[in-house]
Amino acid sequence: MGEKLQNFKEMEEMVLRQGKQKIAVAAAQSEEVLIAVEYARKKGIVDALLIGDCQKIEEICQRNGILLSEYETEEVEEPQAAAIRAVAAVKEGRAQLLMKGLLETGDFLKAVLNKETGIRSEKRLCSVVAIESQAISRLLVLADVGTNIAPDLDIKKSILENCMEVAQAMGIDRPKAAVLCAHEHVKEKDMPVTIQAALLSKMNERGQYGKPGIVEGPISMDIAVSPHAAKIKKFQGKIKGDADILLVPDLEAGNILIKGLMYLTNDIRVAGVGMGAKVPVILTSRGDDHDTKYYSIVLSSLISQFIQV
Incomplete structure (x- = not known):
């Protein structure tokens, strides 16, 4: 590597x-x-x-x-x-x-x-971006920001595998992938995407991914990128502010997140690629x-x- x-x-x-x-x-x-x-x-x-x-x-x-x-x-x-x-x-x-x-x-x-x-x-096409930000001293990989509107569990797994390939090309041997939700706990009735996030994490533990890496979910954005937030919230997962990959719940979340970062801040640079x-x-x-x-x-x-x- x-x-x-x-x-x-x-x-x-x-x-x-x-x-x-x-x-x-x-x-x-x-x-x-x-x-x-x-x-x-x-x-x-x-x-x-x-x-x-x-x-x-x-x-x-x-x-x-x-x-x-x-x-x-x-x-x-x-x-x-x-x-x-x-x-x-x-x-x-x-x-x-x-x-x-x-x-x-x-x-x-x-x-x-x-x-x-x-x-x-044979892979699922998805839109992946790499983000360089002055707020953190590493590159972040984010998906999907423009292709899959409301991905189901299988599609999210494929998107994660594409993201891991991008991260590994950037020299990250075992990337840490955060499956983002609005909460870090499973909430079956109110937030069904948290169930998908938990399943993706468990699937990774069982070796059901084609690429090596760590998948943690559900996890909130602050815990994924901020060690301070992870410490304050006493998060016990494998990612504590050091995520390499951010998987959003759907296209709308990804599109709003990346465009918000691009147009409301002046300290980031972005590169995009279609994978799959x-x-x-x-x-x-x-x-x-x-x-x-x-x-x-x-x-x-x-x-x-x-x-x-």
């Missing part, structure tokens, strides 16, 4: 020591996406295949001083068709990473998950800035290299 990464700078340095990969960008006519890809290319992290409306792509490149001649391009004006071509590039081995540009997430995922032409795997397909999928929000998109490329490259090892 490699070194445990503490922040995005260390993640970037790790990726730079690995081989360069190629990224296929679907509907690449997005300013923030192209700026992020160009920065990653100049750093030596990726080369890129830009698929989309080449006239618009060229206009964006000219505005931002990007030399389009440094890239391979493919003209596909219609965004859904561009997604299909980008997925095909990955399937054909022409690219190792896949990124969403200026198109709807649903249309992008249709191409990814198509049974005949897509790159779906045959390759890491970069499906950041259209509203995300190029910094978030860049670090999402870095994270996805790290995971891709880890899977190959």
Whole structure:
């Protein structure tokens, strides 16, 4: 197992020591996406295949001083068709990473998950984010923030396994996963998600996960990330403020949590990746800035290299 990464700078340095990969960008006519890809290319992290409306792509490149001649391009004006071509590039081995540009997430995922032409795997697709915060001296993994609306027990187990793979790529040999609820005790009538959390913890104790790790639940957010809160509340579980993974109850909780952190604080950086397909999928929000998109490329490259090892 490699070194445990503490922040995005260390993640970037790790990726730079690995081989360069190629990224296929679907509907690449997005300013923030192209700026992020160009920065990653100049750093030596990726080369890129830009698929989309080449006239618009060229206009964006000219505005931002990007030399389009440094890239391979493919003209596909219609965004859904561009997604299909980008997925095909990955399937054909022409690219190792896949990124969403200026198109709807649903249309992008249709191409990814198509049974005949897509790159779906046996795993459940989910949206995972890595968080760097000045409040704690480690990276956090959070899911699911954008794919599974109301996951049942089996889906949550699959999401946890994806999260453990992300954490292990970041050098965390035996990640600690907190199954978040509003309370740290099982409350069958008032909070049914606490039952799922307890079952996930017990399943892990019995070795029913494909990845090694510790799963604790139900557990509240404060206990998961604050040793002080765990001490004050006299929590007796295996996680006492030192969680590596945060599993939220549903998509709404995850989406509100991550966007609240991003827009109401100024001390965090975020990278997102879609896990569960045959390759890491970069499906950041259209509203995300190029910094978030860049670090999402870095994270996805790290995971891709880890899977190959």
